[in-house]
Amino acid sequence: MPNSFTLAKRNTILNRMAELLEQERSSIKIVNQEDIANYTGDDLAMKKRLLVDDQKIDGMIASLLQLASQEDPVGKLLYSFTPENGMKIQNKTAAFGTILIIYESRPDVTVEATAIAFKSGNRILLKGGKESLQSNLKIMSLWHQALSDNDIPNSWISYLNFDRKETQQFLEKPSQKVDLIVPRGGESLIEFVKKHAVCPVIVSGRGNNFVYVSQEADTEKALAIIINGKTSNISVCNALDKVLIDINLPNWEAFAENVVSELQKRNVTVLGDATISKVTSVPQIESDLIWHEEFLDYKIVIGTVNSNQEAIDKINTYCGGHSASIITSNDAIAQDFMENVDAAAVYQNASTRFTDGGQFGLGGELAISTDKLHQRGPLGLQHLVTNKWYIYGNGQIR
Template sequence: MKLLKTDLKNNVLQTMIQLLDTNRAQLLSANKKDLEAFNKDDQAMYDRLIVDDKKIDGMITAVKEVMLQDDPIGQTISHKLLEDGLEITNKTAPFGTIMIIYESRPDVTIEAAVLAFKANNKILLKGGKEAINSNKVLVEFWHQALQTHGLDTSYIQLLTLNREETQEFLKNPSEKLDLIVPRGGERLIQFVKEHARCAVLVSGRGNNFLFIDKTADWEKTLKVILNAKTDKISACNALDKILIHKDIPDYEKKIKDLEFTLIAKDVSILVDSETQNILKDQALVPSEAVWHEEFLALKCCIGTVNSLEEAVSKINTYSGGHSATIMTNSKEKAIHFMENVDCAAVYQNASTRFTDGGKMGVGAELAISTDKLHHRGPLGLKELVTNKYYVFGDGHVRV
């Protein structure tokens, strides 16, 4: 793939900013069609689907932030001059063609495309049918921006395939795919893993845990839990499971306080058998499978554990590998928790809602990766590259 000059890429992005700003009415009208056709029973997905002026402002900010970032391509990772005179430089390079499959969120059509393009990749956007009108308009804007600067529209393509067509495309793509990112729930991830014939980078599944240690500041704990659970239930960084140490001072009083605080915010509660000894009105977690589940709803599980080690073990068994928090005033316990919990982001005394490219200083993100190859956490511009070795010799042969 031809490497584009940084100035050319930034000029395309500047044009895209102008198109988003001056064509708000067209985008809002398209989104209105999507909202009217959507079944509002799935509140989390409906929330993700909404585009308003604030959301458009966010899209513009995302493009602007990426435009202002350094070009990630051709950056030197390492340079060595060997004793035999061979010169070896390792540099960043584009992936090639990336496919992202996502549901509902039209802003992903902006964030994914701007990151892929600035990193000199092609991107195939497979959005959900619920956002088809919004996505078509956004990709039209992208194509206008590309064509304004003499570039082919193939850099950013929208795929309008049904499930069966997507399955066939994954098995037999019409062009070489280098990376696929399924951004959504467990069913989508498994579907892509089953049918894809190239590298798959898993993203999106939350099921995040918070552990309340014996030394936790209770007022801060309730504040963090409410933010993590209720601030945005449709986000993959929302809280689903709460574990509390059985030896916390005033255990019975505090766990009832937690129950009251959650119910006051319309959060439904499931509990394990130990917790139900105190919270007698709450239903038992019906099966082990629920501990694996990402809720995307005003719903949570509360469990009681005997130790920090038990909490770590439970999180590593059931979580989605996304985010986990420990509420504790002990730095030693926090470090132990953070070193041993197997998640992309681990916290002490902070909400899981911070696992986000913008909040973590990364900027716009393609996704939150829960994979360990090649990157974990927010996939920003600097992470949307691979590498290439440049080896300079003078008739060198290996002996």
């Protein structure tokens, strides 16, 4: 980043973008309706992600303002060492350089992910889906206005209006330097990027999140958490897809029947393992392969386990490495569960829907990584940096 491109300048641009979103609120919604009218698919989750309404715009503005208020993630001292020869050795955070974000359907990503990458000192390349093209281009015009208002070249934030073939060619032979790629979308998009990219990729993976209702669960809390996780927003990766009930829970059959009834009242299709199907009369799953699936729909699978360890093993076998929650009043059991479940975010007595950069105080997120390198879970401002060594000497030789 040029020396003149100060933190104050970056914050000014973020604040200006927030102003422009408010000023252009009506026109953004009108353009977004064109995308919605042109969408001919039957993917309910994608259609929900495509919509830009006042609530979504409020969220974009809040994210920009929160990011503008946060400290600079670049240049933070991570390590310092002075050897016997008198050199001063430091390790500091540094921007990646150029980040390519490939995403589907969600125009709000054009604001939030861009803002995080930009505040972190990076140039940004955006490749959105064709279903949200008009909304993305409208938002991009506002980014370019915010940049030009502050005498910053538009090249800092660019949109790649490529089809699938052009995207593949760019991934395989980039026409400009790309230091990091972050794909945000379904499994087919992620596999496409991983297959063709020649530079590092951070995977924003699938959800397929679990709630385990242990034998010491508060069933009222458990029911509320299950309903929230499944029905509050089906189109997000932190939504709930699987429930495990410990058969040592007192009156577990009545609890299972109540959960099924409340989900069905909310138009959720409920499937069960053999035990749940027998107790509640819901259809039995045809294969254990369904435990691997992320639904992004009004659909859920409920199963039973006989111990905490069985729950941990089942979650580690099938979950997407995203989020898992245990419902229990036993803190020791909860801690054992949280330490041994292999997921980016683990919970006690709370909904998986909280796995979100904004909810975690990060000012939004670039993505939610299910990789273990370079960072896991919501990728916020402080995670979108690499590091660099600075060595100060006065003639030392080795």
